[in-house]
Structure formats: C-alpha cells, structure tokens
Amino acid sequence: MRYDQARWTHDADAESDDDRYEPLLAEKNTEEVAVDSPLPDDLTREDLELPALSEPQLARHYTRLSQMNYGVDSGPYPLGSCTMKYNPKFTEDVAALGDAAVHHDRSDESLQGTLGLMAGLQDYLARIGGMDAVSLQPPAGAAGEFTGILVAKAFHEQNGEGEQRDEIIVPDSAHGTNFASAALAGYDVVELPSGEDGRVDLEALEAAAGDRTALFMLTNPNTLGLFERDIEEIADIVHDAGGLLYYDGANLNALLGRARPGDMGFDIMHYNVHKTFATPHGGGGPGAGPVGVTDELAEFLPAPRVREREASGDDARYERFEPEHTIGKVHGFEGNWLVLVKTYAYIARLGDEGLDDASAKAVLNANYLASQIDYDVPFEPFHHEFVASAGDQDAADVAKRMLDYGVHPPTTKWPEIVSEALMTEPTEIESKETLDQLADAFDAVAGEDDETLEAAPERTTARRIDQTDAARNLRLSWQAIDEE
Amino acid sequence: MSGRNERGTPYASHTDAETEAMLSAVGVEGVDDLFDIPASVAFDGEFGIESRSEREAERHVRGLLARNDDLTEFLGRGHYEHYVPSLVDHISQRSEFLTSYTQYQPEVTQGFLQALFEYQSMLVELTGLEIVNASMYDHATALAEAALLAARVRSTDGDRVLVPDYLLESRRDVLESYTDGAGLSVETFDTDDGNVDVDALADAIDSDAVMVYAENPTALGTVEERLDAVGDLAADHDAMFCLGSDPVALSVLEEPASVGADVVVGDAAALGLPTAYGMGLGLFACREEFVRQVPGRLVGASEDESGRRSYTLTLQTREQHIRRERATSNICTNQAWVALRTAIHAASLGPGGLVDLANDCVRLAADLAGRLDEVEGVRAPVHDRHHFREFVARTDRPAAAVADDLEAEGFGVHAVDDHRVQVCITDANEHAADRLVAAFEEVA
Numbered sequence: 001m002r003y004d005q006a007r008w009t010h011d012a013d014a015e016s017d018d019d020r021y022e023p024l025l026a027e028k029n030t031e032e033v034a035v036d037s038p039l040p041d042d043l044t045r046e047d048l049e050l051p052a053l054s055e056p057q058l059a060r061h062y063t064r065l066s067q068m069n070y071g072v073d074s075g076p077y078p079l080g081s082c083t084m085k086y087n088p089k090f091t092e093d094v095a096a097l098g099d100a101a102v103h104h105d106r107s108d109e110s111l112q113g114t115l116g117l118m119a120g121l122q123d124y125l126a127r128i129g130g131m132d133a134v135s136l137q138p139p140a141g142a143a144g145e146f147t148g149i150l151v152a153k154a155f156h157e158q159n160g161e162g163e164q165r166d167e168i169i170v171p172d173s174a175h176g177t178n179f180a181s182a183a184l185a186g187y188d189v190v191e192l193p194s195g196e197d198g199r200v201d202l203e204a205l206e207a208a209a210g211d212r213t214a215l216f217m218l219t220n221p222n223t224l225g226l227f228e229r230d231i232e233e234i235a236d237i238v239h240d241a242g243g244l245l246y247y248d249g250a251n252l253n254a255l256l257g258r259a260r261p262g263d264m265g266f267d268i269m270h271y272n273v274h275k276t277f278a279t280p281h282g283g284g285g286p287g288a289g290p291v292g293v294t295d296e297l298a299e300f301l302p303a304p305r306v307r308e309r310e311a312s313g314d315d316a317r318y319e320r321f322e323p324e325h326t327i328g329k330v331h332g333f334e335g336n337w338l339v340l341v342k343t344y345a346y347i348a349r350l351g352d353e354g355l356d357d358a359s360a361k362a363v364l365n366a367n368y369l370a371s372q373i374d375y376d377v378p379f380e381p382f383h384h385e386f387v388a389s390a391g392d393q394d395a396a397d398v399a400k401r402m403l404d405y406g407v408h409p410p411t412t413k414w415p416e417i418v419s420e421a422l423m424t425e426p427t428e429i430e431s432k433e434t435l436d437q438l439a440d441a442f443d444a445v446a447g448e449d450d451e452t453l454e455a456a457p458e459r460t461t462a463r464r465i466d467q468t469d470a471a472r473n474l475r476l477s478w479q480a481i482d483e484e
Numbered sequence: 485m486s487g488r489n490e491r492g493t494p495y496a497s498h499t500d501a502e503t504e505a506m507l508s509a510v511g512v513e514g515v516d517d518l519f520d521i522p523a524s525v526a527f528d529g530e531f532g533i534e535s536r537s538e539r540e541a542e543r544h545v546r547g548l549l550a551r552n553d554d555l556t557e558f559l560g561r562g563h564y565e566h567y568v569p570s571l572v573d574h575i576s577q578r579s580e581f582l583t584s585y586t587q588y589q590p591e592v593t594q595g596f597l598q599a600l601f602e603y604q605s606m607l608v609e610l611t612g613l614e615i616v617n618a619s620m621y622d623h624a625t626a627l628a629e630a631a632l633l634a635a636r637v638r639s640t641d642g643d644r645v646l647v648p649d650y651l652l653e654s655r656r657d658v659l660e661s662y663t664d665g666a667g668l669s670v671e672t673f674d675t676d677d678g679n680v681d682v683d684a685l686a687d688a689i690d691s692d693a694v695m696v697y698a699e700n701p702t703a704l705g706t707v708e709e710r711l712d713a714v715g716d717l718a719a720d721h722d723a724m725f726c727l728g729s730d731p732v733a734l735s736v737l738e739e740p741a742s743v744g745a746d747v748v749v750g751d752a753a754a755l756g757l758p759t760a761y762g763m764g765l766g767l768f769a770c771r772e773e774f775v776r777q778v779p780g781r782l783v784g785a786s787e788d789e790s791g792r793r794s795y796t797l798t799l800q801t802r803e804q805h806i807r808r809e810r811a812t813s814n815i816c817t818n819q820a821w822v823a824l825r826t827a828i829h830a831a832s833l834g835p836g837g838l839v840d841l842a843n844d845c846v847r848l849a850a851d852l853a854g855r856l857d858e859v860e861g862v863r864a865p866v867h868d869r870h871h872f873r874e875f876v877a878r879t880d881r882p883a884a885a886v887a888d889d890l891e892a893e894g895f896g897v898h899a900v901d902d903h904r905v906q907v908c909i910t911d912a913n914e915h916a917a918d919r920l921v922a923a924f925e926e927v928a
Contacts, residue, residue: 005592021793025602025831033835037736038846039870043707045739050609051602052834055571062575062599062828069595071583079585086495087583090538096573099549103559104762106896107888113552114761120548127531139621139763140817142804150661180804180814184632186665189809227520255521257529264525274817278495282821283596284586284618284781286763289817303657329657332562332624332751333762336819345545350493351535357492360515361503367518368506381520403592411588414805431497432506455789460591462794470786470798474775476615477605481785 003075003406005460006067022064025051026478068461069283070408076430076438078369080385080411080423081175081223083253083275088349091279091342100341104333108319114337115318118306121290121344128347128355129249129269130262131292135301137335141250144270144289145181145217147302150327151268151293152215152244153185154300158325161242165214169243171200173224173415175250178217187214194417198224198379205237213243220247220264221254223415223423225366225382235265244268244297249289252276253427254363254384257356261292268293273343280342288339299324304334359384361428365435369426372439374446378418385425387418388442395420397453398445404459405441494538556916557896560874560908561703562623562652563762564754566732566841567911568825569832572756576825586781586820590796591788597795600783600820603827610734611748611769612741617780619752619819620766623728624655626749627697628662629768629779629813633747634695634724635666636777636812642692645670646723648680650702668694678706678867678876682713689721699728700737704906705849705874706867707737715744730754730767731830732845733872735838746771755833756825765822776802779813781820841911845873848909848917853877855921856907861928866904874908876900879928889927895920 009020031052037044053061071077077084094100102114122134138144149168156165168182169190182189190208195201199222209216216238221227228234238245247261247269253276261269273279274287281287293301304320350358362384370377375388388410390398399409399422410424422442426435445453457463475481498506512518536544557565576582580595587593600618607616620626631645645663647656649672660670674684680698689696696718700708708714711727718725727745729737732754740748753765770778776799784798804811833841849871856864856877864877879886880903887899895916898906909917 022598024598024605026605031835033839035736035839037839037843038850039707039736043709043738043870044736045742048609048735048835048839050606050835050838051831052836053831055569055832058828058831059571059575063578065595065599066575066578066580067595068598069580069584070589070592071580073579073583077585079588082585084583084585087579088495088538090542092577092582094542094545094549097546097549099546099552100760101565101758102552102555102761103557103565103759103896104563105559105561105898106553106555106557107891110553110555110891110896113549116551117545117548124531124533127533130527139625139819140815142814142816143621143625146814175816176804176806176808176811177814177816179808180811183809183811184662184665184814186667229520229522231525232522257531258519258527259521259525260527263527272817280582280821281585281817282582283584283593283600283824284820285818286621286820286822287817328661329624329654330661331762332622332652332654332658332764335763336621337761337763338757339763341545341549345541347533348544349536349538349541351533352529352531353491353535354493355531355533356529357496361493361496361498363518364498364503364506364510364515367510367512371510381518383519399589400591403589408592409589428493428496432502434497435506457591461594462591462792463789465590465788465794465796466786467796467798470784470796473786474798475785476775476782476798477601477608479605479608480614 003404003459007461008064008068024478025061029053075406076434077408078410078424078426078438079408080425081250083425083427085278085427086429087278087280088346091345094345095338095341112318115306117341117344119308119318121340122306124347125271125290126292129271129292130260131269132295133298133301134290134292135305136290136340137302137331138270138289138291139331139335140285140287141270141272141289142177142181143330144291145177146184147291147330148246148268148270149181149185149215151297151300154325154327155244155297156214165212167212168214169208169216171218173222173417174217174219175248178248198226198417199228200230200234202230202233205234209237209241209243213241215244215246217246217248219251221251221383224379224387225385226379227383231264250275251384254359256359258359267297273339277343278346279339286336286339288336288343300327302327302330358428365426365428365430369424369435369438373442375422375442385423387415388422388424389418390420390422393420393453395422398422400464401445401448401453401456402441403457405444407438407441555891555896556894556913557759558907558909558913558920559896559898561898561906562751563759564873565759565910565912566754568756568758568829571832572825572828575828576821581824582821587797594795597783599824599827601795603823604783606827606830607767607769610731612739613748613769614772615775615778616769617778618783619823620768620780620815621819622764622766623749623751624658626766626768627655627728628659630726630747630749631659631663631668631695632666633774633777635668637774638694638722642694643668644693645695646673646688646693647697648673648675650675650704652703678702678704678869679708680714682710685714685717689717689723691721693721693723695724695726697726701733701872704867704876705871706869707872711743719744732842736842752826753822755829756822765819765826777812780815780818844911848914849873849875852907852909852917856924859924859928862924873910874906876904876906879903879905881928886927890923893923893926895923
C-alpha cells in the first residue's frame with residue numbers, strides 16, 4: 001500500500017518553503033469590531049479581533065484540515081493500548097437525536113428517557129465487568145481511575161485505616177495515568193517491578209503489600225498483552241494485606257465474554273468506553289470512564305447515581321439518588337452524556353454474540369499479525385495486542401517510516417520492558433488482507449537502513465517535525481507567531 | 485438483512501475462510517486456543533444482552549430517549565445552549581477528525597492540530613491570557629486543576645482556596661474531590677447582592693490563600709462590577725486569581741487579563757454543543773509564566789524538516805505518559821473534538837456575530853426579567869445588577885411548586901431555594917419567551 005496525504009498550501013510557488021502551508025483562520029481574514037454593548041463601558045471590553053470568514057470559506061478551510069488528518073476510517077490504526085476500533089455511524093445519529101439534547105437540571109420525571117438509558121448502561125456494564133454497581137460520571141479513563149482511588153480511600157477511612165493506608169502499588173509497566181491518578185489523590189506510589197516473564201512477580205508483590213497498602217492497580221491482560229494467570233493469588237495477597245484490587249479497563253477488549261474482572265477478584269474497575277465500546281476518540285476525546293465496584297463499595301460512588309424507582313415491568317420509572325457515603329463529585333454534572341449514548345447503542349447492537357466475537361477476533365488479529373512480521377515479539381502468549389521489538393532500529397523512526405506505507409504506526413518505546421517497543425493492537429475490525437498489508441509495512445521498514453528511517457516520513461502532510469524547537473521556541477497561538 | 489450478529493460482531497471483516505487461514509497461520513485449531521485464561525476465572529459469555537440489527541438498535545435507543553418529556557428549557561446554571569450552526573455538525577462529523585486519536589504522530593494529524601491551535605488562539609484573544617490548553621473535561625474540573633496549579637506555583641506555603649458563596653455546589657464538590665489529596669481547604673466568602681463582596685474577601689484573605697475564585701457572569705447570571713479589586717486583593721496576598729467565564733460572555737465582558745486574572749476557566753461548550761445533560765468543554769487559560777505547570781495538552785507551532793510550518797503537541801514532559809506521578813495532571817483523554825466544534829462555531833459567528841450574540845444575552849435577560857417582574861407574585865431580578873443570559877426571580881409561592889407547575893405547562897426553570905427560581909434565556913429559547921411569561925401568569 002502506498003500513501004500520499006493531502007498537503008494544502010496557499011502559495012505553492014512561494015520562494016521560501018516556510019510560506020507553504022494552509023494558512024491559519026486568522027491569516028485568511030480577521031476583523032476587529034468595537035464592542036458596543038447595553039452594559040456600562042467600564043464592564044466591557046473595547047474591541048474584539050477574530051477571524052471573519054464566510055461559511056463557504058470555513059467549509060473549505062476545515063475540509064482541507066480534515067484531509068490533512070488520519071483517522072480509523074482512513075486506514076489501519078494499530079495503536080497499542082488505544083483500541084482504535086471502527087466507530088459505527090448509527091451511534092452518532094442516536095446521540096444527535098433531539099431527545100438526547102436535554103439539560104441536566106430538569107426533574108427526574110421529565111428525564112425518564114435519559115435516566116432509563118443510564119440505568120440500562122449501568123446494568124450492561126455491570127454484567128460485562130462482573131461488578132455490582134456502576135457510576136457513569138467519570139468523563140475519561142484517568143478520571144475513572146481517580147474516582148476508583150477516591151472510593152478506595154473512602155472505604156479505608158470508614159474502616160479507620162485512612163491515615164495508615166497511604167500507598168498505592170502500581171506495576172512498572174502500567175499506564176502513566178495510574179501513577180498520576182494515585183498522586184492526585186494524595187497517595188505515595190510504590191512501583192512494582194515486573195517479573196522476568198513480564199507478569200506480576202508474586203514475591204515482589206508479597207513484599208510490597210502490607211499495612212500501608214490502600215490499592216493495587218492492575219491491567220489484565222497487561223500492557224504486554226499477557227494475562228495475569230496468577231490473578232487469584234494476586235487478589236489474595238492484596239486482600240490479605242487489607243488492600244483493594246483495582247482493574248484498569250484499558251485492555252478489556254481482550255476479554256469480553258471470556259473473563260470478567262469481578263470474577264477475578266477485582267473490587268473496583270473502570271471501563272474505557274472509547275476503547276472497548278467503540279465510541280470515537282475524536283482526536284483526543286471526549287471519552288468516558290465509568291467505574292464499577294462490588295456491592296460493599298457501592299455506597300461510596302459519586303453522586304448522583306440512577307436506579308429504577310419501583311419494579312413495574314414495562315413502565316419502569318427511574319430516579320437519581322445520592323449513595324449513602326458518596327465521595328462527592330468528579331464532574332460538574334454527570335460526565336460525557338453523548339458518549340454514554342453511543343456506548344449504550346454499541347452494546348445494544350452487539351449483544352452477547354457480538355461482544356464475545358469482538359474479543360475473539362481482536363485476539364486472533366493480534367496473533368495473526370504477529371505471526372506475519374519479522375520483528376521479534378519477546379513475550380507470549382499475548383492476547384489483543386503484542387509488543388514487538390524493533391531490535392537495533394529506533395522504534396520512533398520505525399513508526400515515522402510506517403506512515404509512508406499508509407498505515408498508522410503502533411505505540412512506541414513503551415512499555416520499557418521491551419527494548420525499542422512497538423506496541424501493536426490491530427483490533428477486531430481489520431481483514432486478513434489489511435493485516436497482510438500491515439505486516440508488509442512492518443517488514444518493509446524492518447529491512448530499511450537508519451538513513452531511510454531518519455528521513456521519514458515523506459508522504460505525509462508534514463515531514464519530520466522538530467519537537468525540540470517546538471518546546472524551546474514556544475508558539476502556542478497565532479498571536480505568538482505574529483510576535484516573531 | 486439484520487446484520488451479522490448471529491455470526492458475531494458486524495464490525496469485523498473476516499470471512500470464514502479467512503478466519504480459518506489465519507488460525508492455521510498462527511498454528512491453532514480455534515480461537516479458544518489463543519486465550520490464556522485459567523478455567524477458574526473463565527466466563528461463559530452469557531451476559532444476557534440481546535444482539536440487535538442496526539435498525540433494531542437504532543429504534544431501541546430512539547424509543548428509550550423518546551421517554552424524555554418535550555420541555556422548552558429556560559435552564560442554565562453552568563450548562564448553556566446557543567443555536568449551533570449546521571456547519572459545526574457537518575464538519576466535526578468528518579471521520580478524519582472524529583475517528584482519529586490524540587496527535588502522537590503529528591506528521592499525519594496536522595489538520596486536527598491546526599484546528600486545536602486555532603481554538604487556543606481564539607481563546608487567547610477572548611481571555612487576554614497567553615496560554616490556552618487544548619481542553620479539560622468541564623468547567624468544574626478546570627477550576628479544580630486551577631487550584632492545583634495555584635498550589636504548585638505559589639511561592640510560599642498555604643492551603644486556602646477562597647470561593648464566593650454563589651459557587652455552584654456541584655463545582656465545589658468537584659473542587660474538593662480534586663484538592664483533598666493536595667491538602668487544600670476550600671473556604672467560602674460572602675457575596676453582596678450577587679457580586680463578590682470585596683470587603684468580605686479582604687477580611688477572608690491572608691497569606692495562606694493560594695487562590696481566589698470569582699465568576700463573570702456568576703452562576704446567578706449577574707455581571708461582576710469590581711473584579712479589578714478582586715484581582716488586586718489576590719495579587720497583594722500572592723494568591724492566584726482564577727476567573728470563571730465562557731467564550732460568549734468573554735466576547736463583551738471586560739477582558740480577564742485586564743482585571744488581573746491569572747487563570748480563566750469555564751465551559752467553552754457554550755459554543756459548539758447543544759444541551760447535552762451537562763457534557764462540556766473545560767476552558768483553561770493562564771499567564772505565560774505558568775506554561776510549564778499547565779495541565780493538559782498544548783499544541784505548538786514548529787517546523788518540519790523541509791522548513792514548512794507545522795504543529796505538534798508540545799511540552800509533553802508535563803504529562804502523565806512521561807512524568808507519571810510527577811505529572812501536572814492525570815488527564816489523558818480530554819475533550820478535543822468538542823474544542824474543534826467550539827472553534828468552528830466561534831469562527832462561524834466571527835467577532836461581529838459573537839458580540840451580537842453576547843449583547844443579545846444581556847438584552848434578553850433584562851427584558852425577560854422586566855416582564856416577569858410585572859407578573860403578580862414574581863419579583864425579578866432579585867439582584868440589582870446587570871445580567872447575562874440568566875437571573876434569579878423571587879416567587880411568592882414556593883419555588884419548587886412554581887417550577888413543577890411550569891414543567892406541567894412545558895417549561896423548565898430552576899428552583900434554587902424556597903422562594904427563588906432561576907431563568908436562563910438565549911437565542912435558543914427566546915422564541916418561547918412570550919409563552920413562558922404567560923405560563924408564569926398562570927402558575928405564579
């Protein structure tokens with residue numbers, strides 16, 4: 001496969017290369033208007049200068065920008081740990097329905113559609129995770145982690161161990177958010193080195209867990225794609241020490257229908273609905289990070305939650321309520337509602353058969369792709385993703401070069417347990433033909449010399465971008481560019 | 485025709501023959517052989533969730549949502565609706581934007597980066613502050629991150645975050661959730677007739693204050709009149725001054741930087757999203773001196789190898805994926821796509837359209853308050869201030885009863901305490917103002 005990405009330039013014949021780019025809105029046209037307001041002058045600004053373009057000009061501006069952007073609908077996107085699935089179009093349509101455009105502060109009685117969908121989604125997620133109660137409030141995975149940690153903190157405080165349990169254990173291979181969320185909640189982070197097999201080292205965990213342990217945060221399968229086979233022993237060690245066990249849901253797409261965190265002994269988990277349940281990543285968000293917990297922790301979940309008011313069959317009525325010992329709130333309202341609608345729609349479409357098959361094909365695709373590439377994959381048996389090593393090549397350069405072959409590269413240089421890591425997650429959506437093209441891209445790059453790799457990419461909108469210059473010579477707005 | 489659910493997910497591309505070929509290439513007989521899960525924790529796949537065709541799923545969700553009553557909302561208090569031009573939907577739904585990830589490979593995601601850079605730039609103009617990040621989750625979490633920023637950058641120790649008593653309880657709850665771990669204490673100062681009481685603030689503030697917060701417009705809809713005095717008090721005590729606002733209000737209200745604001749937070753989705761049950765876009769702007777302590781993503785301009793201008797995420801060493809427990813925030817997934825929508829909406833209006841819209845928010849609120857004040861049993865506005873979009877009204881009857889009765893008439897307003905309701909009016913609902921006044925005459 002070959003790829004030449006669009007590269008719009010307003011002045012292709014410009015003498016200097018640095019004049020060849022699609023101009024910023026402000027470079028196309030701005031207008032400065034004097035602010036004449038019914039408010040007294042001393043309470044208003046004097047003027048406002050912003051882009052002033054017609055609708056056709058704007059349509060063309062943004063269409064060009066979109067053509068200079070690569071999404072899942074453009075081509076394969078095997079970004080490890082990010083689960084870049086196809087985002088079904090009909091879920092956008094239901095989220096755009098007028099009936100979904102409601103204000104939060106209406107009465108429960110007038111919001112039976114919204115509350116009913118939320119109750120249904122809480123139920124779906126509880127079943128899928130093997131959890132007893134779910135909060136939909138956290139607006140992202142990291143917010144879910146933070147929420148889960150606050151729940152654990154409230155639990156320990158209720159047991160009179162809030163002060164004593166001031167540590168959270170996190171494996172060295174964990175997502176960066178685990179560490180940051182723990183720190184945000186005021187905990188000391190204890191980093192747990194992985195065992196030689198890439199999994200949790202039980203002896204190290206025994207040594208780390210103790211009176212000060214509030215929580216052990218674990219991703220399963222882990223970031224190498226390996227299932228923590230000792231998960232029941234891990235749960236026992238943590239629970240015997242008086243701590244709780246947290247499931248980072250980033251890799252749940254490996255397990256749908258095959259295993260549930262609740263059955264493995266996890267007390268708290270978050271779901272990354274923008275990964276597992278196919279809501280679009282939108283260039284960085286919005287996502288949603290619902291949190292599931294066991295019965296004994298339900299009373300600590302954020303307020304409000306939703307429940308069925310009385311069991312009355314087809315005419316069920318729903319209400320919002322405050323859990324008895326709630327940790328409070330982690331979002332000003334109740335999170336990213338439109339994302340939750342898309343999540344519900346996706347799960348309602350797939351059902352048992354679809355969910356189970358999504359994981360089966362995600363795992364098959366990862367295994368097939370790994371079997372077709374030249375790069376070494378040191379840790380097995382992996383599931384929905386694998387981490388290959390670029391060996392003597394620089395993984396970041398490999399990634400840049402892969403762009404020229406029309407594919408988005410894997411996540412690079414992480415986890416660090418694999419040198420020059422290429423963390424690859426093709427997801428269930430790709431066909432054998434596409435996986436073969438991906439394998440061809442890997443292998444073509446594997447056979448190229450450093451010079452070629454360092455010169456890449458060539459066929460993308462921008463050639464290699466100078467990150468150092470961006471950070472040293474900060475220009476974070478068009479005003480800053482103008483000042484140069 | 486009902487999709488491929490019987491055979492599994494409809495969003496995979498495998499034929500049976502391909503699946504067989506792939507299994508054989510991997511060297512296993514069936515997919516089950518690829519799962520390394522101990523039997524003791526294996527699950528049988530029976531969630532009890534029905535599989536549906538797209539038509540069935542669409543109809544199911546549509547049917548659920550149709551149970552929401554058809555109300556004309558005069559609701560605000562932190563979540564606002566303005567008419568969203570069609571261009572915003574059509575462009576933001578382009579799948580190159582919608583289905584892309586965070587721009588970790590900037591060479592292939594220049595389009596989204598440029599759009600975010602333009603979002604940042606427009607908010608720089610509106611706030612007068614040099615730095616705007618590419619989004620936080622919402623107003624409340626942006627406020628919480630501002631307090632944490634204040635605690636990090638302040639030159640001396642201190643643990644007090646001072647907030648006005650008009651701060652919404654929900655925002656306060658979020659602020660407390662986020663700042664508890666850092667040992668900060670959220671304390672309230674009194675307000676006077678819907679504005680910060682500068683004397684009360686002067687009494688409350690001391691050298692232990694790390695941040696002073698105010699809003700303009702306030703959650704009550706009032707326009708603050710002495711923000712420069714608030715800014716001076718904060719500066720005198722080496723406390724950060726954080727101001728809450730939104731891009732529509734900022735189009736006419738005095739520029740935050742000019743009254744001494746160090747940080748501006750707010751819900752930028754007042755432009756770009758319809759009402760969405762509180763889903764928002766956290767605006768976060770600050771002075772340049774704090775740039776290395778800012779939470780969230782920043783898009784910067786740079787050059788590529790051929791010398792052409794290009795854009796990239798920058799200062800990533802502040803972020804969790806590199807700095808881990810020493811990151812400036814745990815945020816990863818954010819609201820980038822909403823920021824794209826906000827930018828398109830702002831650009832569609834242009835400066836003239838923004839100023840007109842903001843002025844409408846002033847006029848409409850004043851007009852409606854004036855009309856409700858003439859209704860027997862209603863006094864509006866309660867606060868003798870200028871208003872933006874919304875105002876508080878006093879009702880002789882209990883507010884909850886008035887709000888309930890208005891809902892029965894097809895209107896949503898806030899009941900904020902025993903005898904106070906709050907009413908919000910914008911370009912999105914002004915067409916129903918006459919009917920709302922008539923309904924008030926019926927029920928008040």
